[in-house]
Amino acid sequence: MPPFPYCMLLISWCLGVLETPPADVLLPDGGDVLVLGDGFAEELSERRILEELYASDGGADVVFHHHGASGVEVNGLPLPSDLAMPRPDVVFICVGMIDSIRGADHLRVFENDLRNRIDGWDGSRVVLLTPIPPEPSSDAHAYAAGRFADVMFEVAADTESHVIDLHGPLRIAGRNGSLTHDGMHLSDAGWDLVDGELSWQLGRSTEDPSWKLPSSNPATPAHSSRMLEVRMREDPGLLPVLPVGGPREAAATTQPIPSWDDSKSLIDSFAAGDDSIRIEDIRSAMNRLLSEPGRESEAVETIRPLTGTDRPTGTRLQALASLDDAGVESDSTDVLQTIRMKGVPVKMVYDIDRFDVVAGRPVRIILDNPDAQPHNLLILKPGSLRAIGRAVDGMGNTAEARARHWVPESPKILHAMPMVAPDEVGELLFIAPERPGRYPFVCTYPGHWRMMNGVMTVRAEPKD
Incomplete structure (x- = not known):
């Protein structure tokens, strides 16, 4: 098993996601908050942690709407058309735990589905919560969950969403003992750590939260509805069959391959001083010449003059790289x-x-x-x-x-x-x-x- 990634915490520090979120997340003037996700979102709602944090400053009323359910993956999250409610001001999305059971091969599908869901909530401020670390830390699921947390940071950066990192801090806290009662769902002590992280990362507390577990950490009684997720982890065959395709799958496109003569003509024009031709196009033309069976000598004869020290550095380097890719031996003056x-x-x-x-x-x-x-x-x-x-x-x-x-x-x-x-x-x-x-x-x-x-x-x- 490869070592566990600790990059989520480092990324969160350096991206600034642990700084106080903008006012449109904190809703100082009141508004609607929607919480979506898996069993974590379900229990987060039951414990009313977010409600208490939003009310902690005695400000305007914030109305919460909860749609968390055990076993939910990102492609099962509802969109505005699925819910009979006004578009919320803020949407908290808690996913990754169940998706990561499918393993690292599912990362790109997860990323595309997450982008689709964020796009669907355009107009609302989206806040992603990274999944808690499954236990034991050497487990394949734990390894995959860390990579899924990484992807959530990348998607958040691209979509200008906010991230609350639970994975990194809880991973460190878990070195001192177990945080869960079944490998996937937090004990009361684990939830106390989540409460502290949310309070700090939402700017409700100025004190760094403790990452230490109490000496006494009694297990939280198992919740029957969330046992579905445990069974999914034990038997991934219980996961639903995913639909094939999706709106973000890139359509296959084919570009016509330029002829050998057209490519040579482009290089000759460039060599003669036509500065309207992009260096990227010249590199493609060089590669095209060198790929033609039986015409290698003629291709090298065309490209070699561009490697001279009298040529602009960028041109010279591109020509050297093309010849190197083709396995053409360099002379003593142009060794790359x-x-x-x-x-x-x-x-x-x-x-x-x-x-x-x-x-x-x-x-x-x-x-x-x-x-x-x-x-x-x-x-x-x-x-x-x-x-x-x-x-x-x-x-x-x-x-x-x-x-x-x-x-x-x-x-x-x-x-x-x-x-x-x-x-x-x-x-x-x-x-x-x-x-x-x-x-x-x-x-x-x-x-x-x-x-x-x-x-x-x-x-x-x-x-x-």
Whole structure:
């Protein structure tokens, strides 16, 4: 079993989701709150925790509507058309516990369904509650639930929803003892921790909640309706069959493949100085030429002139990368060093944490991302890792930060790869610094920089 992800808590700290929510969540002038979800939402309603928190400041009346039920997955959440009520001001969504029983292979379906439900409540402020950690922590379900919590953070960032992180804090509290009475449903002591977290994360309390369990932690009596969820966990065959397809499934599209001659003509025009042609289109054209069986020599003859040092750096690097992909041997003047890396799932680390390059030589880093979270890679000036990390922390979760791929403006950043989505591959091309030294590289997705970093050592050009 892979180690359990602790990234949810780190992400919540660095995204700022633990800060006081905006007024449209707290409803200082009153309004309607809807609570949706699984057995957790059902018991949250029974305990009236949110009602007490909203009433704690003696402000205007807030009307609560509850639609939690055991065994509910995200695709079973009601939409406005399903409920005979005015559109609420705030919608709390408590899911992930049951969905994660299906395992990590269900992540993308869960993500799409969650986005659909949030879209359906357009006009309401949506607040996502991450699932509590199942027990034992070494269980496959516990591992999957952590990844589902991660996805909820990603969806919240994309949809400008709010997140209340219960998974991370309760995971830490659970190191001191059991939080549940059946592996899925909280004991009274566990609910006390939830009460403290909700109070703090909703801004009703200024004191950090305790993550310690009391020495006496009696089990809460099992609730018959929620035993359905326990049975689902024991026998996933009890889960309902999911519908095939969905409105967010991308339709397959096919683009016509340009001819070899058209691709060569595009490259020739670019080489002649046509600056209206995008470098991305040139890279595609190069790859098209090199893919034609029997015409490899002619393709190399067309592309090779673009690798010269008299060419713009971007053009030169793209040409070198295309030739390298095709397995074309470089001559002594255009050797491209390629470093292939992966983001290790769950652990928030690269599989390579150090590598060497030669000063002034072209370098390519290929980053494969099999993780459930996005990752990027920045090359920094020596000694600047902490400064850039603090700058990333200060960016928060604003629309500008997301648009910038959490890359702060700083002269200490030499090169930056955009965020690489899960199951995608990214590429970074650059010329190694002329000055030998140790240059940090780092992922700046929120919460990652402290763990996901390494060192690129630049060594002087070998003497003949």
